[in-house]
Amino acid sequence: MARETASARRARALRIVRLLAKAYPDAACALHYRGAFELLVATILSARCTDKKVNEVTPAVFARFPTPTAMAQADPAELERLIQPTGFYRQKAQSILSASQDLVGRFDGSVPGTLEALVTLRGVGRKTANVVLGNAFGVPGLTVDTHMTRVNRRLALTQHEDPEKIELDLMELVPRKEWTIYSHRVIQHGRVCCDARRPRCEQCPLRAECPWPEQHGS
DNA sequence: ATCCCGAGGG
DNA sequence: CCCTCTGGAT
Numbered sequence: 680m681a682r683e684t685a686s687a688r689r690a691r692a693l694r695i696v697r698l699l700a701k702a703y704p705d706a707a708c709a710l711h712y713r714g715a716f717e718l719l720v721a722t723i724l725s726a727r728c729t730d731k732k733v734n735e736v737t738p739a740v741f742a743r744f745p746t747p748t749a750m751a752q753a754d755p756a757e758l759e760r761l762i763q764p765t766g767f768y769r770q771k772a773q774s775i776l777s778a779s780q781d782l783v784g785r786f787d788g789s790v791p792g793t794l795e796a797l798v799t800l801r802g803v804g805r806k807t808a809n810v811v812l813g814n815a816f817g818v819p820g821l822t823v824d825t826h827m828t829r830v831n832r833r834l835a836l837t838q839h840e841d842p843e844k845i846e847l848d849l850m851e852l853v854p855r856k857e858w859t860i861y862s863h864r865v866i867q868h869g870r871v872c873c874d875a876r877r878p879r880c881e882q883c884p885l886r887a888e889c890p891w892p893e894q895h896g897s
Numbered sequence: 898a899t900c901c902c903g904a905g906g907g
Numbered sequence: 908c909c910c911t912c913t914g915g916a917t
Binding site for chain 1 (some may be wrong): 910
């Protein structure tokens with residue numbers, strides 16, 4: 680594909696948005712949660728871990744520590760044991776405890792609804808903050824995780840590796856109201872089709888808009 | 898740049 | 908065995 684002009688790329692991005700909507704009309708957050716606090720905890724646990732695995736451990740976690748107040752007083756060893764299958768369990772337990780203590784101490788026991796406040800919590804970066812904003816508060820947010828990074832790079836909607844730079848590129852290309860649902864659809868697409876190891880370009884709904892198959896002979 | 902860390906697939 | 912899975916802190 681010859682070098683693409685900015686306006687051509689913008690038009691292509693909009694076609695991709697439409698194709699994704701048709702291919703994944705029901706895409707949604709795959710984590711199981713009730714309310715902002717549970718979503719925050721589930722999203723911290725989802726780092727480098729499948730959502731499926733997270734959903735297996737969270738019912739017991741939420742049953743045992745249902746509120747920020749309860750979680751803030753949790754025994755670290757018990758929490759570590761409950762979340763152990765998700766990996767990185769010491770850091771994650773520490774993050775969940777510390778973040779919960781901050782919710783109680785600095786945010787009146789509830790999850791704040793702004794990016795600036797959320798990222799001050801231990802274990803919460805832009806990606807996690809945007810998941811909470813988009814799904815618990817209805818504030819548009821692009822959640823640049825491993826799937827968003829891989830798929831958008833293959834689509835040549837960004838050249839960057841740094842998640843924050845990718846987020847800025849996508850903010851220019853994807854209509855603001857679509858940010859949250861676009862993230863869900865790209866993540867689903869990354870799981871079922873645009874696989875990390877071997878993308879299934881033959882059956883990809885975005886094939887006509889993607890330079891990857893031509894460049895990699897499939 | 899490196900570390901955390903378990904589990905599943907090829 | 909190596910890579911990947913809804914990252915973040917040091």
